[in-house]
Amino acid sequence: MNELLAQQKMNKTKISTPIQGCMTWGKWGANFATKAYQQQIEVCLDLGVSTFDHADIYGGYTTEAEFGKALAEMNLQRDSFQLISKCGIQMENFRENATKHYQYDAAYILKSAEQSLQNLQTDYLDVFLLHRPSPLMQVTEIQKAVAQLLQQGKIKGFGVSNFNIQQMALLQKVVSIDYNQIQIALTYSDSLTNGLLDYMQTHQIQPMAWNPLGSYFKSITPKLQKSVQKMATKYKATEDQILLAWLHKHPSQIIPVMGTTNSNRVQSAKESTKIQLELQDWFVLWEAARGKQVD
Incomplete structure (x- = not known):
C-alpha cells in the first residue's frame, strides 16, 4: 500500500489554474461541432489553461466522445494538456436505469475509467474523481479499482467530488x-467554517471549486455588489476576477473550474491569478457576502 501511495504522489500531474470545465460544451449547452471544440481547446491552451474537466454523464454520456474526437484530430502532445473525468452517477432513463443512483463497485469503476479513456482517445487520465458520495459505497471496492488503475498507469491522480x-x-x-x-x-x-478546507489542508487534498462565481451574477445583494465593484476599481479588475481572486487568497490553493465557453472570460479567469487581495479586503468581501462581520 505504501509503495502504491508513493507512486500516486510521484505521478501526480500539475493542474492548470483555472481548470476549463467542459460540461456545457456539448448537448447540455453550446452543442459544439468538432471544429468548435478544437477552436475552444486552442483558445484555452494559448491562454495557459491546459486542464479540461469532464464527467462521463456530461451531455447524457456524449460530451467526452465528442471532445475526444476533436482532440485526436489536433495531434497535440499528450503532456501539453491534462484530462480530468468523473464516474459514479447512473442517470435515469439511460443504460436501462429505472432511477438515478450512484454505483461504485470495483467492476463498474474500472469499466467507467476504460470508457472515458476510449471516449477521450487517450492512454491515461491525469485525474479520476468519484462524482458524488454514495451511502452504499464500499471503500474496499473503490480501493481495488483505484489500485489497479494506478498500477496500470491509466490514471495519474485520484480524488473525489x-x-x-x-x-x-x-x-x-x-x-x-x-x-x-x-x-x-x-x-x-x-x-x-465547517472544517472541510481545514481537513483538506491537513491531509494535502487540493480543492477544486465548481461554480466558483457562485450566485453573484444571479441573485446579487446591493451591499455585496458595492463591495465587489469597489474592489474591482481598486485592483483594476473585473467583478468576476475579484470573485476568483478571493478564492485564490485561501491557503488551500483552491483551483477554480470555469464552465464558460466565452474566450474573453477564460482569459479574464486566467489573469485573476495575478491579483493579490489585501488581507482586510478579503474580509470586507466575506462580510458583505455573509451579511455580518466575523465574530
Missing part, C-alpha cells in the same frame, strides 16, 4: 485522495 469530511476520512482508510472538487465561492463559503 462533493465529499464531506467523514466520507473522505472513511475512504482514506484504504486509498490516498489527491483532490476534492467542491462547491465553494464567495457566495457559498460554508467549507471555510
